[in-house]
Amino acid sequence: MNFSTAKNEIMHLLSRVDVKELPKVIKWIKTSGELDDCFNDNEKIILRGIAKDLRVCLPMEAMFSSESFAIQKAQQNPLPLVHVDAFLYDEDTVDVLCEEGKMSRYYCLHCGSHRTAPLEFISHSFSTGELKYIFRHVLPDLTGQMVVDVGSRLGAVLYGGYLYSSAAKLFGVEINAEFIDLQKMVIQKYGFGDRVEVIHADICSQVNLLQNADVVVMNNVFEYFLELHEQIRAWQCIRHNVRKKGALLVTVPSIKESLTTLQGKKDSVDIHQWVEELPVNYNLYMGKDGDPDAFKDIHLYRIL
Numbered sequence: 001m002n003f004s005t006a007k008n009e010i011m012h013l014l015s016r017v018d019v020k021e022l023p024k025v026i027k028w029i030k031t032s033g034e035l036d037d038c039f040n041d042n043e044k045i046i047l048r049g050i051a052k053d054l055r056v057c058l059p060m061e062a063m064f065s066s067e068s069f070a071i072q073k074a075q076q077n078p079l080p081l082v083h084v085d086a087f088l089y090d091e092d093t094v095d096v097l098c099e100e101g102k103m104s105r106y107y108c109l110h111c112g113s114h115r116t117a118p119l120e121f122i123s124h125s126f127s128t129g130e131l132k133y134i135f136r137h138v139l140p141d142l143t144g145q146m147v148v149d150v151g152s153r154l155g156a157v158l159y160g161g162y163l164y165s166s167a168a169k170l171f172g173v174e175i176n177a178e179f180i181d182l183q184k185m186v187i188q189k190y191g192f193g194d195r196v197e198v199i200h201a202d203i204c205s206q207v208n209l210l211q212n213a214d215v216v217v218m219n220n221v222f223e224y225f226l227e228l229h230e231q232i233r234a235w236q237c238i239r240h241n242v243r244k245k246g247a248l249l250v251t252v253p254s255i256k257e258s259l260t261t262l263q264g265k266k267d268s269v270d271i272h273q274w275v276e277e278l279p280v281n282y283n284l285y286m287g288k289d290g291d292p293d294a295f296k297d298i299h300l301y302r303i304l
């Protein structure tokens, strides 16, 4: 069926709906989420393709054994913690894996009993829904702008920014060489090289990039990956070099929360003279793509 036949059929169908029922039908079309699968955008299809390519290159928890500090830290959590990368595994994929018994959302409180509790999931990447939300709804038009993703890992922010924004250039800086190789593989396969570049480095060695960035993205960068004193050093570097007036900083969680985990050392980074927080619309309806709880962790700041 071509576009004009489909359009005519939909108009014909709507004209036959009882007028009293019509508002209900329109509301259902707009908000129910049952039609979401029909409205998959091209960008989302590409991102799903990338996730599929990456899944086969990584173990299910999407961590490399070289990340010994992060693995150790997760093991110290008082409750069972499962790494599920939200970019690689969307809700539907997790459901399928649970049905196949390859993953579980629950753990047993007493072995052998039916008493179970939900497992705590941790993701080291943004989901495709969060990427669309950030680049289409949180950030303004990025035409001609330079974006830096601090700790680019699988490259999700770079691919999302390439597809959902007009940013002129997107740089990813990642300290782990194995993730740099994966990002390079994707950039080459999907032809993102005209606007995306990745650098294998500690962000603290990239002061030029930080000083020239129009947008800096920081998704849980340091907490799980660096010792406390290294986190303080890295935050101080960000504080002193992300300083282009009017530049934007997107963080998860809020800067205040990240600094609180630095315990008594949080005063070593003074944020009041540095940034102002900007309002973000957390109530946006994004159908199946949107998890309002996850959106609430996304914070936007402007450099003063």
Ligand SMILES: C[S@@+](CC[C@H](N)C(=O)[O-])C[C@H]1O[C@@H](n2cnc3c(N)ncnc32)[C@H](O)[C@@H]1O
Binding pocket: 087, 123, 124, 125, 126, 149, 150, 151, 152, 153, 154, 155, 156, 157, 173, 174, 175, 176, 179, 201, 202, 203, 204, 219, 220, 221, 222, 225, 226, 234
């Ligand atoms: C939670 S992941 C963020 C992934 C990605 N930005 C996203 O949102 O999908 C954080 C990444 O930061 C990297 N990282 C930690 N400290 C770093 C540093 N000092 N310089 C560069 N990368 C760092 C880690 O290796 C990890 O891959």
